[in-house]
Amino acid sequence: MSQSTTSSAATLATVTFGQQSISLEQVVSVAKGAPVKLNDSQQYQENIQKGARFIDSLLHEEGVVYGVTTGYGDSCTVTVGLDLVHELPLHLSRFHGCGLGDIFSPMQSRAIMACRLNSLAVGKSGVTYELLQRIELLLNLDICPVIPEEGSVGASGDLTPLSYLAAVLVGEREVTYQGQRRATKDVYAELNIVPLTLRPKEGLALMNGTAVMTALACLAYDRAQYLARLSSRITAMASLTLKGNSNHFDDILFDAKPHPGQNQIATWIREDLNHHTHPRNSDRLQDRYSIRCAPHIIGVLQDALPFMRQFIETELNSANDNPIVDGEGEHILHGGHFYGGHIAFVMDSMKNTVANLADLIDRQMALVMDPKFNNGLPANLSAATGARQSINHGFKAVQIGVSAWTAEALKNTMPASVFSRSTECHNQDKVSMGTIAARDCMRVLQLTEQVAAAALLAMTQGIHLRIAQQELAEESLTPSLAKTVQQVSADFELLTEDRPLEAVLRQTVSKIQLGEWEVC
Structure with a gap:
């Protein structure tokens, strides 16, 4: 759809994530420019952080966790040394940067971000609250990852298209901002946004899911x-x-x-x-x-x-x-x-x-x-x-x-x-x-x-x-x-x-x- 994503944003109600289930109409509303708010209660933040801390404890104990201390997919038998674990999410986002075809519209990109945010906000993905806040920020500033349509087989989720969201979070690839397609790093520099450093499991949590197909379905x-x-x-x-x-x-x-x-x-x-x-x-x-x-x-x-x-x-x-x-x-x-x-x-x-x-x-x-x-x-x-x-x-x-x-x-x-x-x-x-x-x-x-x-x-x-x-x-x-x-x-x-x-x-x-x- 070709309409502006922000033309009616002022009249759309804020959609809250991490508090209760959201409806597909709320995803459509966010896609059309509605502002979003992340549950900021201490209880909720603690619930999210528990998963991230548990991942940290497993690393400290040298536990084996797929996609955290191992390679991805068929490479799960490859052990990744603890000195390289923190680089693994970045490599995941980069080697999946091979999407082709048309580009999802800004409206569709917003819907994709909303769906991924809502899934991660369930609190079962081992990510930090800071990661959720960054997606919230992108939506509210209307910074939309440029995501090619083609490259997903729908399991392990929408890996390739969602890699473009992960890449934008770390300051790479391109976004649409104020109607222009620009390098993410330039927009971040203009707005004084510091790129995230993805923690163990966060690259996988961002990419290994059904957010693209679900957003389109909404x-x-x-x-x-x-x-x-x-x-x-x-x-x-x-x-x-x-x-x-x-x-x-x-x-x-x-x-x-x-x-x-x-x-x-x-x-x-x-x-x-x-x-x-x-x-x-x-x-x-x-x-x-x-x-x-x-x-x-x-x-x-x-x-x-x-x-x-x-x-x-x-x-x-x-x-x-x-x-x-x-x-x-x-x-x-x-x-x-x-x-x-x-x-x-x-x-x-x-x-x-x-x-x-x-x-x-x-x-x-x-x-x-x-x-x-x-x-x-x-x-x-x-x-x-x-x-x-x-x-x-x-x-x-x-x-x-x-x-x-x-x-x-x-x-x-x-x-x-x-x-x-x-x-x-x-x-x-x-x-x-x-x-x-x-x-x-x-x-x-x-x-x-x-x-x-x-x-x-x-x-x-x-x-x-x-x-x-x-x-x-x-x-x-x-x-x-x-x-x-x-x-x-x-x-x-x-x-x-x-x-x-x-x-x-x-x-x-x-x-x-x-x-x-x-x-x-």
């Missing part, structure tokens, strides 16, 4: 939830444009198949159409599936959202690195909490349900464009009249674009989690691919938002054409639907003469991503 959930509501509104607009039969959304009908999410979608469409007060009945007994079955299609996502939230927020509020450090009971527990299988499943599932929204709206667009199916509207919804009809083509090319975006979204629904690869000398021999699944999901969301943007313009045009043809009374529109038509019309003049639509499409996509269309 952002994806927020967008998918909005798209479910927006797709319902677009369906109501499409039904009006096509002179559809509102009986398809009747509450008695949906009482017979009581999926709660599906029935919520039907309720939203029914209310937008004002079905009980103003039932709209066409000559057709049954509309085509892309209208009649819309609640069943959108409803799959709506019904999946509760379990998706549970998976995401449990991961968000977990300690997900290795080993787990029990400072209270003085145990080192070696395991696999870095494995991102739950997030991978959510992201693979979400991209499927979201792409189905694109496919649904694509079919609705095909119906309203075609005079064989749109029940008396001009081809391609062109508003041109008279002799000029022959040279004007309305939404013809936009509909082609919608088909292209939909096809790409559907292509990206292949589950990433089934493509596990054995890597790192077969130590990481079964991995989650959760971050690839999350990146796929973000792409599918972008494409579906583009489809929805095109449909908002087209259905608004269709409703205006029905009103102009005196087949729909403007005063019969429900306040909710009239508001959407008004909002879209404020940006989009009736398409009478052909003109480039790229700019208004981009503007509409941006407003969808900002949640600016009032769909409640």
